[in-house]
Amino acid sequence: MVRSMTGFGRGVTTTDDYQLTVEVRSVNHRFLEIQTKFPKEWLEIELLAKKLLSQFVIRGKLDVVVNLKINEQSVSNVQINWPLIDAYKNAKEQLENVLPLKEKWSMQEIFSIENAIIYEKKEISIEELKSAMEHALTEAANNLVQMREREGQQLASVLLQYKNDLEEQIHLIRKFSPNAVSKYREKLINRMKEIVDSNLIDERILAEVAIYADRVDISEELDRLESHFQQLTETLNEDTSIGRKLDFLMQECLREINTIGSKNQSSDASFAVVQAKTILEKMREQIQNIE
Known part of the structure; x- marks a missing residue:
């Protein structure tokens, strides 16, 4: 079957804690060249992705983009950034020594401070990420191949x-x-x-x-x-x-x-x-x- 070297494929893995999206774009090239845009700590997953794609595609230049979105519901703990709050408190006290400010702090004011509240999210193991990547990338590769065949x-x-x-x-x-x-x-x-x-x-x-x-x-x-x-x-x-x-x-x-x-x-x-x-x-x- 004749296949073009131009195409696009998208695959998604969704769980209760996160959504992993993989997009693959391809154009013509003399050989197979795969370029990935993964986080630097995902080296093992990047190697897995290249090996998997080489089973679907023989020639072409492929660009692979991945996006990991953590669900807010997956937050496991909330911590207060005390060093930041103390620094903010000291700055406000210094300002009160110069200006007659007597307003009390409100919870709204505290929560509006950027990074004042630290949301600790569930950690995803490398094995779980590899499994999610394999599923999403396989779906993306199949969609890519179908488009190239059309x-x-x-x-x-x-x-x-x-x-x-x-x-x-x-x-x-x-x-x-x-x-x-x-x-x-x-x-x-x-x-x-x-x-x-x-x-x-x-x-x-x-x-x-x-x-x-x-x-x-x-x-x-x-x-x-x-x-x-x-x-x-x-x-x-x-x-x-x-x-x-x-x-x-x-x-x-x-x-x-x-x-x-x-x-x-x-x-x-x-x-x-x-x-x-x-x-x-x-x-x-x-x-x-x-x-």
Whole structure:
């Protein structure tokens, strides 16, 4: 199945104490490159995430972002930040020595002091985090793969249409290329009539035309192109990473087209060669995004 290298996947693990969200974005890349944005103390979990993703994706540049949200209900203890409260009290007393402030402290005033109250939350073990990460990341990876497969099917349809367009141009090249030999023969006859005895024309023309026909013969290149087109269709149905193979096929097709262009002497076929190159370039651009 054809897979694009562009996609997005999201996975969530929710418990009574926290919600772990993982998002994975991918773009095209020659190899598999995984970049993570995890807390530095999550090194073990980061290694687990990269290993798990490599089981789902073969090529592409992946950015992995994780967000851990602790539920307020999971608070296990509340502590007063006495050093901060004492510092605030001393500052207020110093201010009262200068200004006539006699208002008493209110609970609202105390609670409004930033970090005056310390909420101790339940600690999540590394093993629990690893399990939560595996669940969320698996969900995200599956969603990512599904999106890449949907995009891949669209790419396959585009490539098959381009292949049909390319085959039409190759048909025109095959149709018009023999005209070059006929035109060369006619031109040669007219030229030789001017300078050679007519009794010798036929024999010399046959030899010259035979040499020319061999030099401009593109039948082998056309046959190899037909073979490449067949391989392209078969490759699009393979259930593996096919991007590199398709890119190689495009290089081979372009090489054959360039050889045809250098041999071709027909103006009609030349136009078809230019069109074929244009189509091949569009195909190569699409293939750059296939896994």
